[in-house]
Amino acid sequence: MIIERSSDWKEGFINKLENQEPWDNWTLYNMSYEVVKANLIEEFSGLQSPKYLPNLTPLAHQLEVAETVISRMNGKAILADEVGLGKTIEAGLILKEYLIRGLVKKVLILAPASLINQWVEELHYKFYIPAIAFKKNTPIDYYDVVVMSMDTAKKSPHKELIYAQNYDMIIIDEAHKLKNHKTKIYEFVQGLKKKFCLLLTATPVQNNVFELFYLISLLKPGHLGNYETFQSSFSASKHSLEHDEYLRELVNQVMVRNRREETGIEWTSRRVQTIPIEFTKEEREVYELILELKNVSSVFSGAFSMITLQKEMCSSKEATYLTLTKMRQNCTTQAEIDFVDGIIQKLMALETNSKAEKAYEIISEANDKVIIFTEYKASQVYLQWYLNSKGITSVPFNGQFNKSKREYMKHLFKEKFQVLIATESGGEGINLQFCHHVINYDLPWNPMKLEQRIGRVHRLGQEHDVHIYNLAIENTIEKDILELLYVKLDVFEKVVGELDDILSTLKKTI
Amino acid sequence: MYPHQVHDYLQKFFKENNCEIVHGNEHYMTVQLTVDMDKKIMNRPFHWQYIENTNGIPDPVQLTLITDQTKLSKNMKGEVVHFGSPRLNQLFQTTNKLGAYVQMYERVSNNLETRPILTPWLGVNYKVSYYCDRTKEMLYSLGINLMTGEVINSFQESLVTKELDAQKSERAFLLPYIIKPLRALDRLDAVIENIIQQEDHAWAEEAKSRWQKDQAILEHFYEGVEDKPECYEMEKRAMEEQYEARIKIDVVNGGLFYMK
Numbered sequence: 124m125i126i127e128r129s130s131d132w133k134e135g136f137i138n139k140l141e142n143q144e145p146w147d148n149w150t151l152y153n154m155s156y157e158v159v160k161a162n163l164i165e166e167f168s169g170l171q172s173p174k175y176l177p178n179l180t181p182l183a184h185q186l187e188v189a190e191t192v193i194s195r196m197n198g199k200a201i202l203a204d205e206v207g208l209g210k211t212i213e214a215g216l217i218l219k220e221y222l223i224r225g226l227v228k229k230v231l232i233l234a235p236a237s238l239i240n241q242w243v244e245e246l247h248y249k250f251y252i253p254a255i256a257f258k259k260n261t262p263i264d265y266y267d268v269v270v271m272s273m274d275t276a277k278k279s280p281h282k283e284l285i286y287a288q289n290y291d292m293i294i295i296d297e298a299h300k301l302k303n304h305k306t307k308i309y310e311f312v313q314g315l316k317k318k319f320c321l322l323l324t325a326t327p328v329q330n331n332v333f334e335l336f337y338l339i340s341l342l343k344p345g346h347l348g349n350y351e352t353f354q355s356s357f358s359a360s361k362h363s364l365e366h367d368e369y370l371r372e373l374v375n376q377v378m379v380r381n382r383r384e385e386t387g388i389e390w391t392s393r394r395v396q397t398i399p400i401e402f403t404k405e406e407r408e409v410y411e412l413i414l415e416l417k418n419v420s421s422v423f424s425g426a427f428s429m430i431t432l433q434k435e436m437c438s439s440k441e442a443t444y445l446t447l448t449k450m451r452q453n454c455t456t457q458a459e460i461d462f463v464d465g466i467i468q469k470l471m472a473l474e475t476n477s478k479a480e481k482a483y484e485i486i487s488e489a490n491d492k493v494i495i496f497t498e499y500k501a502s503q504v505y506l507q508w509y510l511n512s513k514g515i516t517s518v519p520f521n522g523q524f525n526k527s528k529r530e531y532m533k534h535l536f537k538e539k540f541q542v543l544i545a546t547e548s549g550g551e552g553i554n555l556q557f558c559h560h561v562i563n564y565d566l567p568w569n570p571m572k573l574e575q576r577i578g579r580v581h582r583l584g585q586e587h588d589v590h591i592y593n594l595a596i597e598n599t600i601e602k603d604i605l606e607l608l609y610v611k612l613d614v615f616e617k618v619v620g621e622l623d624d625i626l627s628t629l630k631k632t633i
Numbered sequence: 634m635y636p637h638q639v640h641d642y643l644q645k646f647f648k649e650n651n652c653e654i655v656h657g658n659e660h661y662m663t664v665q666l667t668v669d670m671d672k673k674i675m676n677r678p679f680h681w682q683y684i685e686n687t688n689g690i691p692d693p694v695q696l697t698l699i700t701d702q703t704k705l706s707k708n709m710k711g712e713v714v715h716f717g718s719p720r721l722n723q724l725f726q727t728t729n730k731l732g733a734y735v736q737m738y739e740r741v742s743n744n745l746e747t748r749p750i751l752t753p754w755l756g757v758n759y760k761v762s763y764y765c766d767r768t769k770e771m772l773y774s775l776g777i778n779l780m781t782g783e784v785i786n787s788f789q790e791s792l793v794t795k796e797l798d799a800q801k802s803e804r805a806f807l808l809p810y811i812i813k814p815l816r817a818l819d820r821l822d823a824v825i826e827n828i829i830q831q832e833d834h835a836w837a838e839e840a841k842s843r844w845q846k847d848q849a850i851l852e853h854f855y856e857g858v859e860d861k862p863e864c865y866e867m868e869k870r871a872m873e874e875q876y877e878a879r880i881k882i883d884v885v886n887g888g889l890f891y892m893k
Contacts, residue, residue, distance in 0.1 A: 124834070124837060124878055124880060125878070125879045125880065126826065126829070126882065127880070127881045127882070128881070128882040129883065129884075131884075132733065132883075132884035132886075132887070133818060136734060136814070136815075136887070137815065140814060146734055146735050146736045146888065147732050147733055147734050147886075147888075148649055148731060148732060149732075149737060149799060150645065150649045150732075151646075151649055151650075151731045151732030152732035152733075152735045152886055153793075154642070154645065154646065154649075154728050154732060155728045155729045155731075155732040155733070155885065155886055156732075156758055156774075156789055156885060156886065158725045158728060158729070159729075159758070159760055159772060161634060163760075163771070163772055164768055164769060164770045165769065165770065165771075166769060167763075167767040167768065167769045167836060168767070174716065174717070175716060175717030177716065177717065193767075194767075197766045197876075198766060198875070224767070224768040225762070225768060226766070226767075226768060251717060251718060253719070313864050314863070314864055314867070315867075316870060317868075317871055318871045318874050318875045319766075340854070343850065344850075344854040344855075344864075345851050345852070345853045345854030345855075346850055348853065349853065349854050349855070349856065
């Protein structure tokens, strides 16, 4: 066994003896002994951190997570609580515990750029951990706790700088960004030394079970076997899972997940409705014509562009128009161009947008603050105009907004305007508990994006039942999207566990 | 530590360091720091360098520390200090630096006919920490008689019952030590190691088995891979740092004690 001792005290003692330096104060001597005694960590197990944080009242499930991660998972874990249960608090408790116990000194926290300041502030005010946000040329050798964006970290020269540090603990927020093992960021994290490591994500599985495999292999390579063994035992096909139980148990050894209803906190409930919408005759005609395109021109034969056009047609003519005119430029024969022009003409002649009308109906009925999520910027602009023409005020929200603009828009929404219209990238890191109506104007392919959206309002502090309206147009691609969403949710629930409602339970009837 | 304990601690700390408490009650205090204390805890070396180089008038800070905000009016401005706050940790460390070495004499009564004889002792307080992926700490207070070499446990606790002074009484007669203090320190160091060896070290065994388990998982992942990538070695190093059992011995403080 290695025994370390320092000779500092002895040297000082020699100085006092030989150089006749004055001795220290007896009262301070006793106080010093008493302090060490009071701060002594007498047990290997148990949490010290709460007594150092009198101003923080962690919830029972948060303390439990911290203890489980330290005592059962040895400080390497995926924190996968549902959105809004306080994963940051859990990570803070664990980090604080290791700092107090002297097991961790240098810490690297990777988070999306939009959440960096939030991390720094929370660590500072709630945990008294002096974290700094990385800026260009921050000398990271001098700081013990650094918060950086993933995009910055993976690039030179930061990458090399980070590798040169000896970090004791790595915390990665929104870790589902690491689901693809072929990305630079995955490779970067793989190359990091992970003595203690926390991966935070509410959505460890988004599309298929391999994402979980790669996430866990990053944390603890081999825990789910290597790729070949995992593939042969767990995925005859992507969506059928034979050894669900066994896999779940393995996963639970490295992952903690709390669900809202297990926390013992009174949660307001989710009221999810899937609202079927009928196209008008004119809209249907344009939609059918768009489907025809792939037979008319090779420009439209690609599956991806066809899907995009169909989805856009389900959203707004503005969104469709932009893509259609862009693709028209690739058409060569007059027949192709004429056909496309015909569609554009009919498209622009459309006077009603059935979905927007439905959205308006919901907003007027709610008579309250509403968030609308759309996938397209053109639809966002259109909806703002359309609602305005109906006398409803709204603010836009994008992920690209800088911090002060985000705060300002949030403020406007809270104080003045009735509706906030957000594009997908606005989904992360904004908390809007004061609102409890969410319209999913367009449906994403990934169910976890829906969960992230709902999580903006259905989190601690929400006092009302949360109403979620998923809009889907009948007999269009949106029906296929819905079906796929159900399949993916099924995979998630089999491997990770139950999910709070995302899609309405009437799913089978659609 | 409860707010009132923190309050007592601060009061005692500043008094012992000659910092005047200008005003305050049971829940806050405004302290006039001395130049010395300002340099120790206010973290502004450049300011002091400037004052000294320009022969400026020293301006140590007046600090208002709040120990229980709930009992004060909201307008009260000051630094909130509680167990775990950075300020208190800093004062703990300062206390430790300022109370590391003492030389004390047991008080003798003046009305005895014979001159009382005081025996020299070396007292050392040790903190022993066990580290693997977890930690545990123990405090040992040892004293060694510098005449006989006798070692006793709980030395600090035995001192508390006695009246000690920093100045030797005129009447007291000090026995010269036979064992030199540094030799005695070496002996205590050996004693503490011996104590550690007698302890139950199941914790280290358990850490080792956790380590082996993780190691096996890692090997499984790279089974059949001929040229193992760099991250394999990295993972192995991380495990070593995470689980390897280490014991650290720190001296909290210590000193020479002349006792009846």
